[in-house]
Amino acid sequence: MNKILVLFDSATGNVKQMADLVGAGAALVPDTDIRVLSVEEAKPADVEWCDGLAVGSPTNMGVLSWKMKRFWDEQMIDTWMKVDGKIACAFSSAGGWGGGMELACQSIHTVLMNFGFLVFGVTEYAGRKMTGHYGAVACKAPRETEVQESCKLLGRRLAEWTALYVHGRKDQHPDAKDIPRLTPADVE
Amino acid sequence: MNKILVLFDSATGNVKQMADLVGAGAALVPDTDIRVLSVEEAKPADVEWCDGLAVGSPTNMGVLSWKMKRFWDEQMIDTWMKVDGKIACAFSSAGGWGGGMELACQSIHTVLMNFGFLVFGVTEYAGRKMTGHYGAVACKAPRETEVQESCKLLGRRLAEWTALYVHGRKDQHPDAKDIPRLTPADVE
Amino acid sequence: MNKILVLFDSATGNVKQMADLVGAGAALVPDTDIRVLSVEEAKPADVEWCDGLAVGSPTNMGVLSWKMKRFWDEQMIDTWMKVDGKIACAFSSAGGWGGGMELACQSIHTVLMNFGFLVFGVTEYAGRKMTGHYGAVACKAPRETEVQESCKLLGRRLAEWTALYVHGRKDQHPDAKDIPRLTPADVE
Amino acid sequence: MNKILVLFDSATGNVKQMADLVGAGAALVPDTDIRVLSVEEAKPADVEWCDGLAVGSPTNMGVLSWKMKRFWDEQMIDTWMKVDGKIACAFSSAGGWGGGMELACQSIHTVLMNFGFLVFGVTEYAGRKMTGHYGAVACKAPRETEVQESCKLLGRRLAEWTALYVHGRKDQHPDAKDIPRLTPADVE
Numbered sequence: 001m002n003k004i005l006v007l008f009d010s011a012t013g014n015v016k017q018m019a020d021l022v023g024a025g026a027a028l029v030p031d032t033d034i035r036v037l038s039v040e041e042a043k044p045a046d047v048e049w050c051d052g053l054a055v056g057s058p059t060n061m062g063v064l065s066w067k068m069k070r071f072w073d074e075q076m077i078d079t080w081m082k083v084d085g086k087i088a089c090a091f092s093s094a095g096g097w098g099g100g101m102e103l104a105c106q107s108i109h110t111v112l113m114n115f116g117f118l119v120f121g122v123t124e125y126a127g128r129k130m131t132g133h134y135g136a137v138a139c140k141a142p143r144e145t146e147v148q149e150s151c152k153l154l155g156r157r158l159a160e161w162t163a164l165y166v167h168g169r170k171d172q173h174p175d176a177k178d179i180p181r182l183t184p185a186d187v188e
Numbered sequence: 189m190n191k192i193l194v195l196f197d198s199a200t201g202n203v204k205q206m207a208d209l210v211g212a213g214a215a216l217v218p219d220t221d222i223r224v225l226s227v228e229e230a231k232p233a234d235v236e237w238c239d240g241l242a243v244g245s246p247t248n249m250g251v252l253s254w255k256m257k258r259f260w261d262e263q264m265i266d267t268w269m270k271v272d273g274k275i276a277c278a279f280s281s282a283g284g285w286g287g288g289m290e291l292a293c294q295s296i297h298t299v300l301m302n303f304g305f306l307v308f309g310v311t312e313y314a315g316r317k318m319t320g321h322y323g324a325v326a327c328k329a330p331r332e333t334e335v336q337e338s339c340k341l342l343g344r345r346l347a348e349w350t351a352l353y354v355h356g357r358k359d360q361h362p363d364a365k366d367i368p369r370l371t372p373a374d375v376e
Numbered sequence: 377m378n379k380i381l382v383l384f385d386s387a388t389g390n391v392k393q394m395a396d397l398v399g400a401g402a403a404l405v406p407d408t409d410i411r412v413l414s415v416e417e418a419k420p421a422d423v424e425w426c427d428g429l430a431v432g433s434p435t436n437m438g439v440l441s442w443k444m445k446r447f448w449d450e451q452m453i454d455t456w457m458k459v460d461g462k463i464a465c466a467f468s469s470a471g472g473w474g475g476g477m478e479l480a481c482q483s484i485h486t487v488l489m490n491f492g493f494l495v496f497g498v499t500e501y502a503g504r505k506m507t508g509h510y511g512a513v514a515c516k517a518p519r520e521t522e523v524q525e526s527c528k529l530l531g532r533r534l535a536e537w538t539a540l541y542v543h544g545r546k547d548q549h550p551d552a553k554d555i556p557r558l559t560p561a562d563v564e
Numbered sequence: 565m566n567k568i569l570v571l572f573d574s575a576t577g578n579v580k581q582m583a584d585l586v587g588a589g590a591a592l593v594p595d596t597d598i599r600v601l602s603v604e605e606a607k608p609a610d611v612e613w614c615d616g617l618a619v620g621s622p623t624n625m626g627v628l629s630w631k632m633k634r635f636w637d638e639q640m641i642d643t644w645m646k647v648d649g650k651i652a653c654a655f656s657s658a659g660g661w662g663g664g665m666e667l668a669c670q671s672i673h674t675v676l677m678n679f680g681f682l683v684f685g686v687t688e689y690a691g692r693k694m695t696g697h698y699g700a701v702a703c704k705a706p707r708e709t710e711v712q713e714s715c716k717l718l719g720r721r722l723a724e725w726t727a728l729y730v731h732g733r734k735d736q737h738p739d740a741k742d743i744p745r746l747t748p749a750d751v752e
Contacts, residue, residue: 060445060448060449061445061448061449061486061487061490061491062321062322062486062487062489062490063439063440063445063483063486063487064439064445065445065449066442066443066445066446066449066450067442069436069437069439069440069441069442069445070442070446072436072437073436073437073441073442074442080687081687081688081745081747082739084687084738084739085725085728085737085738087682095317095319095372096313096317096318096319096372096375097285097317097318097319097325097327098289098290098318098319098320098321098322098323098324098325098338099319099321100290100321100322100486100490101286101290102286102288102289102290102291103290103291103294103322103486106291106294106670106674107439107483107486109673110437110438110439110476110479110483110670110698111437111438111439113438113683113684113685113697113698114437114438114476114685114687114697115437115687116684116685116686116687117684118651118682118683118684118725119677119682119683119684120677120680120681120682120683121677121678121680122680123644123645123648123678123679123680124645125284129283129284129285129327129328130284130285130286131283131284131285131286131287132286133250133286133287133288133677133678134250134286134288134291134674134677135286136286137285137286139285139317140317150286161649161682164649164729165728165729165730166729168732173649174648174649175646175648181645183645184283184284187284248633248636248637249633249636249637249674249675249678249679250674250675250677250678251627251628251633251671251674251675252627252633253633253637254630254631254633254634254637254638255630257624257625257627257628257629257630257633258630258634260624260625261624261625261629261630262630268499269499269500269557269559270551272499272550272551273537273540273549273550275494288674288678291674294482294486295627295671295674297485297489298482298510298625298626298627298664298667298671299625299626299627301495301496301497301509301510301626302497302499302509302625302626302664303499303625304496304497304498304499305496306463306494306495306496306537307489307494307495307496308489308492308493308494308495309489309490309492310492311456311457311460311490311491311492312457321489321490322486322489349461349494352461352541353540353541353542354541356544361461362460362461363458363460369457371457438697438698471693471695471748472689472693472694472695472748472751473661473693473694473695473701473703474665474666474694474695474696474697474698474699474700474701474714475695475697476666476697476698477662477666478662478664478665478666478667479666479667479670479698482667482670501660505659505660505661505703505704506660506661506662507659507660507661507662507663508662509626509662509663509664510626510662510664510667511662512662513661513662515661515693516693526662560659560660563660
């Protein structure tokens with residue numbers, strides 16, 4: 001089985017909603033086992049278990065939340081050098097566009113790279129004026145269809161990369177599939 | 189006179205529109221002299237002239253454009269260690285939200301800090317779901333009112349900080365003025 | 377009086393040593409009042425008190441420590457929109473060069489910009505092969521002379537910018553002083 | 565064959581030296597075909613050819629050089645959406661520690677993620693006080709043994725990840741090999 005962990009911190013419920021969408025996206029890849037866990041519930045063993053993980057946090061001052069940071073600083077530290085090579089990505093919600101959601105995703109990538117993870121974003125568009133080149137981003141709750149699609153696309157891509165790379169399922173390369181990949185021109 | 193340079197690169201005209209708005213915002217501070225110049229027109233002497241500068245670039249692969257980078261790498265290099273302490277900020281437009289506009293602004297900050305500039309973003313909101321904590325950001329052209337306001341707010345703030353700090357005009361501190369500063373709660 | 381806060385988190389004592397050096401550097405600017413406080417001791421009122429602040433953290437996974445993040449997320453949140461325009465900088469220590477100390481400083485800048493602070497690095501060199509363009513950085517304890525000088529230079533520069541900009545002391549502009557500013561060529 | 569591209573820009577020869585070391589590290593993985601090409605020589609077809617690539621640039625103002633940026637902005641743009649899923653990493657040399665080499669690597673990661681690449685750093689240490697969590701970094705030329713080892717380690721790790729993930733060679737997982745992986749404690 002393809003194993004995906006969606007790990008999130010959420011203060012208002014917005015990032016939890018994103019996490020559920022990321023999980024739903026991962027479920028679009030057959031034979032994928034998915035855990036969606038808050039940072040309070042998750043254990044290092046969950047990270048060790050997964051092939052790929054998506055980490056979501058509120059954008060707090062342009063950086064991941066202190067609770068999510070504490071998880072990696074304190075709980076995960078003992079697994080450092082034991083979890084190299086997993087595939088990972090990020091998502092975040094801020095109060096306004098320009099409020100630091102991309103930078104918060106970048107800070108998550110920075111943490112994940114330190115643990116030896118391979119991190120990625122999504123090339124294509126999820127809808128009109130919406131992409132996730134550096135992770136899925138939302139302004140407040142993921143209410144708009146294209147934001148929801150962006151979260152799902154991130155989760156699907158994560159499960160595709162792990163299916164392809166960890167499990168050798170070449171049919172799961174995004175370019176091998178029959179799902180159109182939207183360019184900016186497609187969503188004008 | 190308070191001296192502001194708005195320096196931009198623009199491939200499609202979108203960033204030029206933002207530059208004009210940033211300039212218009214700076215003009216809201218009395219006794220401010222403003223130059224809005226493309227990276228092709230600008231000279232290092234323009235940077236040396238100004239008290240504060242706003243640098244705008246298209247978001248190209250999440251980083252400032254190569255043309256804007258070349259300006260700092262090649263033309264500005266001889267002024268390195270001669271322009272310390274100016275006040276500066278960034279703005280950028282990408283093709284979609286999540287497309288890297290915040291990261292492009294961050295890359296501009298990185299260049300500017302190398303030259304000894306003091307860089308800043310805008311704390312308050314410019315309208316519903318729109319802020320510029322890390323510079324003014326737009327998706328494509330700055331068509332929406334709140335994006336336009338965000339550009340103007342950035343320019344005004346730049347001119348306020350230089351009026352205050354370079355020219356000692358204490359009435360120009362944003363908190364000393366009679367202009368309401370919007371919090372997220374104000375724009376729900 | 378010129379008022380400087382050096383705020384640090386330190387797990388091993390390395391960042392505390394850096395903080396003391398940053399404070400010593402600030403003391404080189406006459407009529408400067410300096411507080412060096414750990415994140416456990418500091419209160420939001422200390423941040424409100426200062427004209428300029430230097431924030432130091434261990435490099436934990438390439439991002440500021442969760443304890444320092446918590447201070448800004450939880451304690452400082454009520455001062456948001458009340459402390460705009462202060463001048464600020466960063467410092468950090470990691471276990472090895474390439475270990476993320478620059479990125480940790482960048483994450484501190486990201487937090488500080490969100491609060492409306494003007495952030496800066498140091499243009500000149502502190503000694504052979506050592507600069508602090510994005511804040512003062514150390515590998516483990518600040519044992520080497522040039523690392524110590526870099527910390528002091530950061531603190532002095534912070535106190536110079538606040539003396540100049542907040543208190544109008546034009547003699548404190550780094551270019552107005554009789555202290556040589558080292559270029560890379562000077563330290564070959 | 566495992567196919568690795570080392571793509572570099574070098575003004576002084578320092579980054580070229582790093583590139584050769586990265587290539588030498590990749591060659592430690594059997595059955596690996598390696599191209600080391602300057603940004604002037606390389607063609608988009610070289611990027612399309614490879615399974616994994618390492619991108620090196622001088623640290624110019626804390627961001628990749630304008631020449632390397634131009635390659636991705638102008639030459640590579642037509643391959644956008646055609647090269648997703650390759651594995652990639654970064655390396656950079658600056659004039660001094662604290663001079664922005666980590667940030668330059670980060671800017672390379674940002675460009676690469678936009679193209680859909682999976683980016684990574686190296687978890688373990690390369691020697692005393694030297695790691696490459698965010699890519700291999702050097703101060704000036706890579707003269708010190710541990711800097712050279714860090715470059716080689718990055719290249720080897722790149723070839724290991726592509727051998728493992730693109731070619732299914734499970735013996736190439738770093739934890740499956742008989743090569744000790746140094747922790748900070750090992751290099752005290």
